[in-house]
Amino acid sequence: xxxxxxxxxxxxxxxxxxxxxxxxxxxxxxxxxxxxxxxxxxxxxxxxxxxxxxxxxxxxxxxxxxxxxxxxxxxxxxxxxxxxxxxxxxxxxxxxxxxxxxxxxxxxxxxxxxxxxx
Amino acid sequence: xxxxxxxxxxxxxxxxxxxxxxxxxxxxxxxxxxxxxxxxxxxxxxxxxxxxxxxxxxxxxxxxxxxxxxxxxxxxxxxxxxxxxxxxxxxxxxxxxxxxxxxxxxx
Numbered sequence: 001x002x003x004x005x006x007x008x009x010x011x012x013x014x015x016x017x018x019x020x021x022x023x024x025x026x027x028x029x030x031x032x033x034x035x036x037x038x039x040x041x042x043x044x045x046x047x048x049x050x051x052x053x054x055x056x057x058x059x060x061x062x063x064x065x066x067x068x069x070x071x072x073x074x075x076x077x078x079x080x081x082x083x084x085x086x087x088x089x090x091x092x093x094x095x096x097x098x099x100x101x102x103x104x105x106x107x108x109x110x111x112x113x114x115x116x117x118x
Numbered sequence: 119x120x121x122x123x124x125x126x127x128x129x130x131x132x133x134x135x136x137x138x139x140x141x142x143x144x145x146x147x148x149x150x151x152x153x154x155x156x157x158x159x160x161x162x163x164x165x166x167x168x169x170x171x172x173x174x175x176x177x178x179x180x181x182x183x184x185x186x187x188x189x190x191x192x193x194x195x196x197x198x199x200x201x202x203x204x205x206x207x208x209x210x211x212x213x214x215x216x217x218x219x220x221x222x223x224x225x
Contacts, residue, residue, distance in 0.1 A: 037162075045154070045162065045205050047214040061213045062119075095161060103209035104152035106173060108161035 002026040002107045004096045009112030012086055022079040022096030022109060029077040030054070033102035036070060036081050038092035039111075048094070049081065050102065063089075086116045120144050120208050124217025130225045137193045139220045141206035146186050150210030153182055153191045156219075157202045165204075166191065198224065 008020040020036070035050040049070040050059045058070050069082040079096055093113050099106035121144040131137045141151065149169040154162040164173045166182035169189055179194040193200055201224055206217040 044219045045156075045207070045216040047207075047216070050212075050214075059212045099164070099167075101167075103150065103214075104164060104167040104207065105154075105162070106164045106167075108163070110161055 004098070004107060004109035006094065006096050006109045006112035009094065009114045011115045011117065013118050014087060014116055016086055017082070017084045018086060018114060020081040020083070020094055020096075020112060020114070024077045024079065024096075024098075027107075029072075030074040032098045032100075034070075034072060034079045034096070034098050035105065036079075037095045037097050037105065037108075038090075038114075039095070040089075040092040043092075046092070051079070052102070083114070086114075088116050090114060091116050119213055120147060120211055120215050122206055122208055122215050122217040124206055124220055126220060127218065128221045128223070130223045131196050132225045133196055133198065135196045137196055137200075137222065139191045139204050139206075139222075141184075141189045141191075141217050143187045143189070143208055143210075147208045147210035149185060150208055151182070151184070151189050152207045152209065153180075154205045154207065155200075155202045156205065162205065193222075196224075 003025045005023045012018050036048040051070045055072050067085045071080045093111040095111045096109040097105040123142045125140050151169045153166040156162040170182045181192045204220045
């Protein structure tokens, strides 16, 4: 059974950093693109970033480019999101997600809440 | 960026009814479209990919159709467990973009 378990969320002040982690199990991690999708409270879904099988290619939405870094450790079956210079508009539940192809998201974690506030 | 315009924003329907949700892309996305269901307090669940392919384990009352810029999700014979929000997503180009969502309630 595919499992994705996020951790690392919490309350952080604007301008500070936070690193999210996602522990994957139940599938061959290195065979899957991985992604982070976020959802602000009571809002819709927003794709944040994706990373290729070996981490050689990464993709970001414009609003996080230069501030967020997606990475992976295939030996540990883990996905990460380093978030720097956080803003109030980054407040959201962050989901770790993947699928059989790099395009749609068949598997989702339970999400971890990031609150950016002073 | 490709904009996804989803309609309606909310929908009220009766048990057993057929419901249709629409998504319009700002440019041709060549069937690069997925549909998700999200129940309150839960993570999204994939329903449809490639515009019309049913994801494993999804009931056959859900179906997707469309091409070019216009796509739709149809739910036949609405069940109580279908009460949820529904989102479309295009993956033809980065950045991947989602529709704003449709909240489906029972009448």
